[in-house]
Amino acid sequence: MSNASYVKTNSERVWQRHMDLSEIGKTAAGGVHRPALTDEDIAAHVKIAEWATARSFAVELDAMGNMFVCRAGSNPSATPVASGSHTDSQPYAGRFDGPLGVLTAFEALEALEDAGVPTKRPIEVPIWNNEEGARFMPGLSGSGAFTGVMDLDQMLDCVDDNGITMRSCVEKLHAALPDAKHRPLGQPYASFVEAHIEQSTILEDAGEVIGVVTDIQGNRRFEVKVTGENAHSGTTPRSRRKDAFVAATDIAVALREVFWDEDDIARFTIGKFEVLPGAKSIVPGEVNFFIDFRHPSKQVLKELGDQVEVVANQHAGPCTVSVSQVSRADPLKFSDTVTDLIAASANRHGFASRRMISCAGHDARHFVSICPTAMVFIPCWKGISHNEQESAEPEHVAAAAQVIADVLVDMADWD
Template sequence: MRQRLSHHVNGQRLWDRLMLLANYGARADGGVDRPALSDVEAEARAQLIGWGRELGLQPFTDPIANLFLRLEGSRPDLSPVLIGSHIDSQPTGGKFDGAFGVLAALEVIEAIRASGEQPLRSIEVVAWTNEEGSRFAPGMSGSEAFAGVKPLETLLAVTDAAGCTVREAAERVLARDVDVPQRPFGWRPAAFVEAHIEQAPLLERAGVPIGVVTGIQGTRRYRVRVRGEAAHAGTTLRAERKDALMAAVRMIRAIDAVASDPADVMLTVGMMRLTPNAPSVVPEEAYFSIDLRHVDDAVVDRIDAEIRRIVADECGPCSATLDQIAHAPSLDFAPQIRAAITTAAEAAELPAMPIYSAAGHDARQLHYICPTGMIFIPCRGGISHNPAEWAEPDHVTAGARVLADVTMALASQGDEGAGRA
């Protein structure tokens, strides 16, 4: 009987690559700071291309600098199976978020090479551009451009805090690529599977190494700008002030109150900037973020209406503008991909459980154009976006083993079975 591809997965090689990739943007506290489209991400990208070329993979990119490493199938005319994630990080990120999915995908190619088999469909390892959105907000620019969720020109015009556009940063990264041809958008994969750490504690608490992700909860993200008037802190009466910060505080307090029902609403104000940000000056401007998430779209929509009302009502003598920068409804992943992940975990004798993703991922965007699914592995304490982020080596290997068998099953299907395992 033919041996399953998962038996050829080398967990130690995968772990070593994870630790090596973490050197690109390494922080003194053990974390990773690898901003999207930065010089350090370009160096990590070159490392991926080097590993891919050692395996005989053909690298490709596109106008927003997504990176693809292609293993040719016996029927290259068929649409390929995509597997991967992203390699950019939060400023205080860890070693596993995104990177695990990309390197697990590369290990799948290693396993195929070791097996001596050639899949029917081509398989492409992908590293999507700007998933995190920490430098260029919102995130998932690369997968949104690829899937046609937003116009390319809109995504390329986004700027970072220093005024650099995605276009400018992507051009610098693309200029550093050596012999990497650029492909246009407009093609659709047969399927996409993304492996990722859970970024929550449910798998760890259950003692289960594999999560079969059923879907992703809905989200809305905003930026609020409150404009007041700078004034002397010691001579301007409070009744005469146009204090932008106090107006922002009133807004945030009221939004927090309306987002308390139901109790599982996720509301975060994670960024605030003040102008002039001086101890003895009444703030002239307050600029802050709102991140709203819940599995029920009706709940998100109701709170959205309240947020808009509160920003208008609580600005007092100041003025305020609200800009919604992202809106993504809740979604369910393709049943056939979920079934394939469950089957692969059972065959590998790895306990698995269905699990919903509270965090957003590039798989959200691919869901709109092809059958898509995700494989979760536990992370210690559910901690992520933090230098303390950690995944056990055995779980890393387990996730790669399941990904390998799922990928080979999907890549063995012809047109009549594309996306079905």
């Protein structure tokens, strides 16, 4: 256990930071629209950099567009510990997904500074670029490039729907922060912890405040292309049709049955469905749809995921079908050392807590093979996220800030 001094975080300040940041990209419905590296997302980075500079924290940028707020340690050569998340959002989404992890960690730095408490190791608050993947695919690419999981140049060459490259947007971010120090990509961390809203209802339903995240479930994503034949909708009899829409819906229904489980553990989603040519009087000749499948068991992830192509071919009818796996991420386990620190902090402050898995992907997953890593969850209203109604209670945000501060103090005192 660390001998370092714990500090009291400022609940009003961390909440106000959230409210101030949510003004950038604010929507009429009270959410935020701040996709990665838009003017709004860059403005959010600039605002946080201003707060950091006012507290004499260093601000740094790397080639991937990741930004770092840094508080020095008493041993400047020691490997830093870190806690952070992202500021980019899904389109017309919520105020807490991402900023919670950034601003609770920033509050920890401010509380340490207020108390004049030194730490042996430097502490950094990274703001990972393009976590959501809403504008540039794939998501998690800022932390992915930082950890070497993804290739820097490939990520920078990604284009959005308007043909704009991430590279040009990262250059724009650097131009907006001319005083930020440029740093090499991928400097090591001694440990990493990330706070996040749960994005589900387990904590809320149980009346608990802190989720001690022990694992992240795995996921497999597939693109399915069903090819039929365009035909006249009025003159083509059923026996002569190769209706890609009918085949695609048959496949989708059959897959839903395969992935159904009584325990409600598997997560199977068809979130994008494209019918071509999309004309009112043409039998569709092509359908493309995308499958997102998640499960905490690596074995089940493989066994059920491998059924996608089998089932698709069985229900294609007169059409042909091709299935390609777009991405795969195996389930992973977080560090017992860090989760124990989180649980100890929650217990010390009387925050009701539980150990749980994360059903969504987060930047923290990329650090598991790099350093001791874990996550902290707090409830969000009705589990709603990626939605303008996304909300969290001020006292829960304050609890997350306090736990993150405690854990950072512990980790920053490691030998």
